[in-house]
Amino acid sequence: MTSSPSAVDVDAVLALLDAATATDGVRPVSEDAELRLRHGSPGGHDLVVHDDGALAGYARYDDGAAELVVHPDHRRRGLGRALLRQLLDLAGDRPLNLWAHGDLPGSAALLRPHGFTRARVLLQMRLPxxxxxxxxxxxxxxxxxxxxxxxxxxxxxxxxxxxxxxxxxxxxxxxxxxxxxxxxxxxxxxxxxxxxxxxxxxxxxxxxxxxxxxxxxxxxxxxxxxxxxxxxxxxxxxxxxxxxxxxxxxxxxxxxxxxxxxxQVLLYVEEDNTAAVRLYESRGFRRFAVDVAWHRAPAREVVAPSSGG
Missing domain, CATH: 3.40.630.30 (Gcn5-related N-acetyltransferase (GNAT))
Structure with a gap:
């Protein structure tokens, strides 16, 4: 089941984000996406799926970029694939970038069969x-x-x-x-x-x-x-x-x-921004975690995968 932004239960989505954070050790959506959700900003699409009447998954799509999360209690039931199909429909024949915060193994398992490849790596560095x-x-x-x-x-x-x-x-x-x-x-x-x-x-x-x-x-x-x-x-x-x-x-x-x-202090920096990485390493920062942007080229450029996900 999907829902328009005006119908999304913000408190329920925030509770889902909290549950995923507690299980995975990383916030599943970006700060900007969460701010737009909480403040009701125009633009973008908020999608949800339900499982036995409970909010079980959430995704946000905005101008070719997306994020997706499934509640830990409702995983491995095809809900992530259902949300992903909605995101692909919204993207149509345009490119789609989907952020995987924490680079968790399930992200690759979900995205690779649908033609996504790793495109960007965002480092979290920490000064302990x-x-x-x-x-x-x-x-x-x-x-x-x-x-x-x-x-x-x-x-x-x-x-x-x-x-x-x-x-x-x-x-x-x-x-x-x-x-x-x-x-x-x-x-x-x-x-x-x-x-x-x-x-x-x-x-x-x-x-x-x-x-x-x-x-x-x-x-x-x-x-x-x-x-x-x-x-x-x-x-x-x-x-x-x-x-x-x-x-x-x-x-x-x-x-x-x-x-x-x-x-302690943390920061985020693109992995290929070598000058910035060197500056921060000179101040004692070390790599702590990564976020990965997965990219799917327009549908007409994608070779059909051998198996679905």
Whole structure:
């Protein structure tokens, strides 16, 4: 059974996500998908399946990208394949990318028979001992550059512009809008003091934003038994590359998290972004987990598999 976004029982879907997280050790959908679900954002498609009257599976499709999860108590009953068929119908003859968070074995078993191949790998890296990290608490900044906390109501447009330029190559991050930013500003974890903005000159009409380091703190029980910090978004305007701002903002953000008493920090980075991976490894981060984007080419380009799934 499928359902339109307006008919989805949000609380029931969130309970399903919690159950899958408890069993699998990883959240089955992205933060953005969950925010859109909870805030009722327009666009995209939310799909559900029921088993004996209970909500048993959920999927979200949005512009060629999808995520899918089946409740642990209802697995191996064909519900994942039922949701996948709905996603394939929505994609039609267009490409489809489906994220498998945690790269669990069941994802490959479900997707390979339908012509999906591994396309992208997103690393989760962790710094296990923030207190011992060798950080520069007062890194040198270029002349005329200052780092200030984010100011809600003033800095949104500047951040969205620089973020889109810094991540023009990134299919998700580079598409963030002011609405996406403001949606996150309403979240309990949002802390403008941990959202560091590197300005040349004074913020406002005359200042130029060169880059930023947006940090986040996960509460106890979210990704670990204790609170864990995150390098949430670290981006530098292409025109400001070569100024060592990335390294300076990295250290300033980590110092902020350390001053909050956090012991661990995580981040997500594309596996093939070797420069960023090297920067984070130089600060003590190590690979912890992976998410995989599986890609299915348009139907006319797919060779029919030898067996169904």
């Amino acid at each position: 001992d923030l207190a011992a990290a060798d950080l520069d608490q007062r890194p040198a900044l270029p002349d005329g550059v200052q780092v200030l906390p984010f100011s809600p109501g003033r800095d949104e447009e500047a951040w969205v512009r620089v973020n889109s330029r810094a991540f023009a190559w990134h299919p998700e991050q580079g598409r963030m809008t002011r609405q996406d930013l403001e949606r996150r500003e309403t979240e309990p974890w949002f802390d403008p003091d941990g959202f560091l903005m590197a300005w040349r000159g004074e913020p406002g009409d005359d200042g130029v934003l060169l880059g930023s380091h947006w940090t986040k703190v996960h509460p106890s029980g979210d990704v670990a038994d204790e609170p864990v910090g995150e390098i949430y978004v670290l981006g530098i305007d292409p025109d400001a590359q070569g100024m060592a701002l990335g390294r300076a903002l990295t250290d300033l953000g980590l110092v902020h998290l350390r001053e909050r008493g956090l012991r």
